[in-house]
Amino acid sequence: SKSNPSLGIQSARAIGNISLKVNETDQISNIYKTLETASPIQINHLLKPFRSLNSEEINQIEKSNKNIQTLLNPSIDDDTDRKKTLESIESTMGIGNVSRGRAVFFSNKSTCALCHSINGNGGNLGPDLSKLGAIRNKKDFLEAILFPNSTIVNGSENYIITTLSGQTYTGIIQRENSEFIYLANLNNTRQAIHRDKIKEMKRSPISLMPTGLNKTLNNQELSDLIAFLQSCK
Template identity: 30%
Template sequence: MFRTIQRGVPGSNMPSSSAPDNEIWAIVAYLKGISTVSPFEDNVGDPEQGREIFLSMCARCHRVATQGGSLGPDLSRIARIRSRDRLLRSIREPSASVAVRYRAVTLITQDDRSIRGLIKSEDAFSIQIADTSERLQGYTKSELQEVIYEERSLMPDFGTERLSNTDLDNLLRYLGTLRG
């Protein structure tokens, strides 16, 4: 973190810092102090049952180590970077906060087919997406009727009718073990 603050991030809005080292260390200490990632030690639930739930309901799109899909974020280290509460919200209401690279897009072809997926690359003339089956597809925009940029996630909401509170606790307990 110190080096990132000191050197900045090339190609981003974050410039290098000319602050003395002791001030940068103070910033690092402050940022670590306000970290919202809380430990998972107090979790309820069974991690083995949670793993089974992950494999049956999540692994189509999410990867842990070498198992699973790649349409959604890799969860191999999720317990290091997300709190239990934030994961709970992300599962129950995934569209409440969606990173830009995981926002859905729908392409409408000239023959009225709808293809939904995630943008992998785009310029003024073409768009490449990974569809919901993780197939990479490329189109020139002139071949499409419409490109619909959504604010939503491709991930469905997992309300209590789809994932019980007990199953959610089990899943969260399993995810809490994933520290890379």
């Protein structure tokens, strides 16, 4: 699906800052409708309210809105469905082109380079992918792209930290010591949080990596992207 031109990054950020109530189904449905036509960058902002929820609350939302499952947790503990989806998409993919795939990786359409780097180019929020082609095959890459919530790499987990004053921060722990935890998020914000001020810290079941990239990219772009990632050795 195409990105919604009327939905800018600022609008997505505004929606992302709302306080989500799990029993307000209209509110959740409206966010889902917006998610359906959002770009990967917009999706990351729009999913922010869900990242502050625990697994129980997310399960409650999924029960009342089945459509949102694929965005919140595409594995849904159903390996059979996941396998079918992988096989279905893989069967429609053509032969990838490495140079075109490199262009896809560094494009605003995929937004891969916002978080991932290859040979020193790109972001450092997610894992470095420079050598990943040596240990991952086509199916591994496809699964990671389609189901990021079920293939989170150790060290790239998204955490939710609530302070004693009631503030909530989400992001990846970049480093920590005996006094501070240093969080980084998609807005390029680095936050140092004193351990003495932390009320609760929990891992979010939702990855910072956006789902639905297979809807943003066409099959050829997806094939090219994976061919490029496989060439990184």
